[in-house]
Amino acid sequence: MALYGGIEAGGTKFVCAIGNSPENIQAEARIPTTQPDETLSAAIDFFRHFLIKKNQRLDGIGIGSFGPLDLNPSSLHFGKITATPKPGWAFTDLVRNIQEQTGVPTVLDTDVNAAAFGEMVWGAAQGLKCFVYLTIGTGIGGGLIVSGEPHHGLVHPEMGHLRIPRDPLQDPYQGVCPFHGDCLEGLCSGPALKDRYGQSAETFPKDHPAWELVAHYIGLALNDIICITSPQRIILGGGVMQQHTLLPTIRLKVLQNLNRYVHSPAILDQIDQYIVAPGLGGRAGVLGAIALAEKTFPRIH
Amino acid sequence: MALYGGIEAGGTKFVCAIGNSPENIQAEARIPTTQPDETLSAAIDFFRHFLIKKNQRLDGIGIGSFGPLDLNPSSLHFGKITATPKPGWAFTDLVRNIQEQTGVPTVLDTDVNAAAFGEMVWGAAQGLKCFVYLTIGTGIGGGLIVSGEPHHGLVHPEMGHLRIPRDPLQDPYQGVCPFHGDCLEGLCSGPALKDRYGQSAETFPKDHPAWELVAHYIGLALNDIICITSPQRIILGGGVMQQHTLLPTIRLKVLQNLNRYVHSPAILDQIDQYIVAPGLGGRAGVLGAIALAEKTFPRIH
Numbered sequence: 001m002a003l004y005g006g007i008e009a010g011g012t013k014f015v016c017a018i019g020n021s022p023e024n025i026q027a028e029a030r031i032p033t034t035q036p037d038e039t040l041s042a043a044i045d046f047f048r049h050f051l052i053k054k055n056q057r058l059d060g061i062g063i064g065s066f067g068p069l070d071l072n073p074s075s076l077h078f079g080k081i082t083a084t085p086k087p088g089w090a091f092t093d094l095v096r097n098i099q100e101q102t103g104v105p106t107v108l109d110t111d112v113n114a115a116a117f118g119e120m121v122w123g124a125a126q127g128l129k130c131f132v133y134l135t136i137g138t139g140i141g142g143g144l145i146v147s148g149e150p151h152h153g154l155v156h157p158e159m160g161h162l163r164i165p166r167d168p169l170q171d172p173y174q175g176v177c178p179f180h181g182d183c184l185e186g187l188c189s190g191p192a193l194k195d196r197y198g199q200s201a202e203t204f205p206k207d208h209p210a211w212e213l214v215a216h217y218i219g220l221a222l223n224d225i226i227c228i229t230s231p232q233r234i235i236l237g238g239g240v241m242q243q244h245t246l247l248p249t250i251r252l253k254v255l256q257n258l259n260r261y262v263h264s265p266a267i268l269d270q271i272d273q274y275i276v277a278p279g280l281g282g283r284a285g286v287l288g289a290i291a292l293a294e295k296t297f298p299r300i301h
Numbered sequence: 302m303a304l305y306g307g308i309e310a311g312g313t314k315f316v317c318a319i320g321n322s323p324e325n326i327q328a329e330a331r332i333p334t335t336q337p338d339e340t341l342s343a344a345i346d347f348f349r350h351f352l353i354k355k356n357q358r359l360d361g362i363g364i365g366s367f368g369p370l371d372l373n374p375s376s377l378h379f380g381k382i383t384a385t386p387k388p389g390w391a392f393t394d395l396v397r398n399i400q401e402q403t404g405v406p407t408v409l410d411t412d413v414n415a416a417a418f419g420e421m422v423w424g425a426a427q428g429l430k431c432f433v434y435l436t437i438g439t440g441i442g443g444g445l446i447v448s449g450e451p452h453h454g455l456v457h458p459e460m461g462h463l464r465i466p467r468d469p470l471q472d473p474y475q476g477v478c479p480f481h482g483d484c485l486e487g488l489c490s491g492p493a494l495k496d497r498y499g500q501s502a503e504t505f506p507k508d509h510p511a512w513e514l515v516a517h518y519i520g521l522a523l524n525d526i527i528c529i530t531s532p533q534r535i536i537l538g539g540g541v542m543q544q545h546t547l548l549p550t551i552r553l554k555v556l557q558n559l560n561r562y563v564h565s566p567a568i569l570d571q572i573d574q575y576i577v578a579p580g581l582g583g584r585a586g587v588l589g590a591i592a593l594a595e596k597t598f599p600r601i602h
Contacts, residue, residue: 068563068564082564083564130452130453130454130455142529144529144530146447146448146452146454147447147448147450149448151431151447151530151531152431152531153431153447153530153531153532153533154431154531154532154533154563154565154567154568155531155563155564155565156531157528157529157530157531158527158528158531158562158563159528159529160528161524161528161559161562162524162525162528162529163465163466163521163524163525163558164464164465164466165464165465165466165467165483166466167468167469168468168470169469169470179560179561179562180558180560180562182466220464223462223463223464224463224464224525224529225529226459227458227459227460227461227462227463228443228445228458228460228463228525228526228529228530229445229452229454229458229529229530230452230453230454230455230456230457230458230459231454231455232454232455257464257481258462259480259481260480261459261462261480261481262369262455262456262459263369263383263384263456264455264456266455267455
């Protein structure tokens with residue numbers, strides 16, 4: 001039975017795992033994200049230990065990474081993190097480092113495309129071909145699956161940086177995004193909520209006004225995602241969504257925003273199955289990375 | 302040599318044509334859009350005249366229609382215009398009427414997907430696999446091509462109904478969309494401009510303040526389209542875009558909105574080739590319908 005490696009490469013930690021399904025994970029490690037050399041060395045050691053000490057074989061490694069990434073195979077910088085503001089990480093070559101130092105073929109996609117793909121294979125989007133996975137946490141990002149494949153286009157989606165309506169009379173807060181101020185991420189990410197209210201969103205009670213505001217802005221963003229891509233489902237993950245009262249409020253906001261214009265029973269009659277939590281919970285990223293590796297490097301019998 | 306029919310089914314006219322390329326159009330007709338029976342009969346007569354009187358063969362007919370449409374082959378209403386507010390047209394069965402009364406196999410897509418497809422085959426998106434065609438006219442709509450195929454998803458995109466930022470202190474106009482007020486179409490369509498300024502946009506001089514405002518809002522909409530789908534190019538068509546000073550202003554607005562966050566040379570260094578006018582001009586719709594028919598019903602030799 002083929003085994004695969006998965007890496008969820010995040011801004012605060014790298015989650016590495018070996019296995020071939022949610023039920024068969026044979027090893028797992030969490031590595032703090034410090035400097036690229038140090039973090040990648042620790043990840044490579046995790047896989048080498050398995051390959052050498054345990055004398056096992058891996059058919060492929062998948063990486064779902066924070067971005068921006070170069071995913072264009074014909075580009076000079078293919079396989080790298082590109083112009084990230086994260087200190088030290090700009091132009092880190094993820095694919096080449098992992099592939100050459102483990103000897104295992106390696107595939108890279110965005111963290112959110114990997115999570116979306118994992119949800120399609122094992123989670124809340126099984127059987128679907130076109131859907132969106134949006135994470136709302138330290139950052140905001142969206143993965144888009146079209147025809148069952150992770151979508152890239154020119155670069156890859158950057159759904160955190162949508163411009164959505166903000167009425168300065170109702171909400172004078174100007175947002176925290178260093179590039180755009182009050183884009184979606186600038187208004188609704190964990191750091192935005194901390195900046196706005198002076199303390200971490202994890203400490204907010206259920207009836208804190210932040211939740212109504214977050215639902216309002218996410219509801220506007222989902223309106224635009226629906227109008228542009230017409231997904232069959234939207235999965236909402238990430239730390240901010242841990243406040244479980246958010247999901248039903250967001251569903252109501254989306255219905256109000258669309259105002260019955262998109263005339264599909266999937267939206268009008270079944271919104272609870274249209275906007276959902278991840279089936280794989282917080283493991284969507286690393287399991288999705290494994291799923292991408294399985295898809296890219298199938299064992300030929 | 303195979304010949305195809307194309308219908309651009311619009312709210313004010315149906316453009317029908319027979320041919321197989323922009324250089325080989327053998328017949329063309331413009332039929333006013335009145336009631337479905339009358340309009341469809343005239344379109345059918347156009348094709349039957351060619352088939353019977355001229356004793357010619359058509360291998361397929363493509364329709365690019367105003368919507369919303371049911372494009373799901375397993376749906377009860379497949380092939381129909383669905384819940385349009387246009388009087389008399391709700392649940393008109395386009396595919397069945399045309400197909401049964403001409404005897405020619407017929408394929409349907411949105412007017413903007415058809416135009417986008419035509420631009421890929423013969424126009425400004427040749428060689429591309431992922432791009433957007435946005436029309437700004439009586440209505441606003443977007444066609445999305447992914448992996449060289451017209452994208453549908455759950456229903457089909459409805460890009461006119463994006464919610465974009467409007468600062469009520471800067472712009473108190475509340476928009477004309479009966480569903481959403483100040484969505485993109487509510488602010489920037491031809492009827493919105495007429496409602497706002499009291500006369501038709503065609504009469505506005507180059508330095509009319511409308512153009513700066515339209516460029517501002519379209520620039521915000523394109524920011525969101527780029528963040529969600531990462532297209533390789535964006536084509537802007539439709540009557541409002543006939544004001545040719547708009548295109549360069551929109552390009553500048555998009556660069557300002559993105560603020561170098563999407564770090565692609567295609568955007569940063571070649572914006573003039575990234576946001577462009579249609580290569581097929583006003584003929585993208587009907588030629589695209591012919592191109593869809595050619596793709597769907599290829600002649601097997």
